[in-house]
Amino acid sequence: MKIKDGFILREVAGNYIVVAVGDAVKNFNGVINLNETGAFLWKELVKGCDEDALLAALLAEYDVEEEIAKTDVKAFITKLTEAGLIK
C-alpha cells in the first residue's frame, strides 16, 4: 500500500493538508485536512507499507491502546482509499 504520486502533505499555519499537484489534479480537486496522527500515518504510507506495519509504526510512535489504534488505522486507510489516494 502506497500513496499515489502527485499528492503532497504540507504544514500550513499549523495545519496539515494534502493537495494534488501535476497530473493528479485531474482526478482530485479537493483539499484534505489531517491531524497530527493522520500526518504521521500519511508519511508512513508515502514510504509504502501494509496495514500491520502501519499499526506497528503508530503504536511505536504514540502512547495509544492497540484496539483504538487498530480502528484508527482502518478508518484512515478506508478514507484514503475512498478518496482514491492509495495504490
Add this chain to the structure above:
Amino acid sequence: MPRYKIADVVFDAKLIYQYTVKLCAGYEYAGDEQPAFSAEVTMDDIMKEKALAPEFPEAYLESLALFRKLCDYTLKNADGIIFHSSAIMVDGNAYLFTAPSGTGKSTHTRLWREMLGAQAVMINDDKPIIRYIDGEFYVYGTPWNGKHRLDTNTRAKIKAICKIYQAKENVIKKADTSDMLITILNQTIRPSEIELMDKLLTLIDKMLSKVDIYTLGCNISKEAAELSYNTMSKGESK
C-alpha cells in the same frame, strides 16, 4: 495591443473580443513603466475555459482566460493570489468577505455601504488579487468585478478576512485557521506545478498569521453589518 496595469503589474494583452477590452478599460495604462509580460489569449485558451464552464459565451470566457494568465504571472513573479471574495475598504483598511457563490457576500458588503456611505469603497466584488509586498498583504481591485460591476482601481492593506454563512441570528467569532485555510484554498486558483503550489501555500501561511480571520453567521439586516463592522474594525473578536 492594449496595455494594462492591474495589481501593479503592467502587461500587454492580445485579445480577440471587444468584451474583454471594454471590461478592462478602467485599467488601461499609458505610463512609462515597461510591460512585465505579454498575455495573448488564443482560441485554444478560450476552449479550455469552455470545458470548465460550457454555459458561457466565448467573449466572457476570453476575459476569464486573461484573468488566469494574469493570476499565473502574479503568483509566479509578484507574490500574488486571487481570492474569490467581496473586498471593501473603510478608512484605508480592506475587509474581505468570502463564501461559496450565492451565500451573500455581495449582499453583506452592500449592507456595509448602506451603513457607512461614502466612507466605504468597494475594491472588488468578486475576483480581487492579493499581493504580499514588503511584509504586508494588500488587496487590489481588478476588472473582474462580479455581476454588480463593483470595483475601484486601487489597493488597500488587508485588515481582516471573514467567511460568511447564512444564519437567523447574527454571530461573529474568530475563525479556526484550519477552516480558513481550506476556505481560501477552495476560493483561489490552485496551480498544478508543485513549486507554485508551495509558493501559494507559503503565501497563505504568512497571510493567516498577518490578518485577522473571522466567521460570520448573518441575515440580511443593518444589525448584521453593524456587528461585523464593529467587530472587525476594532480588530478584536468578542
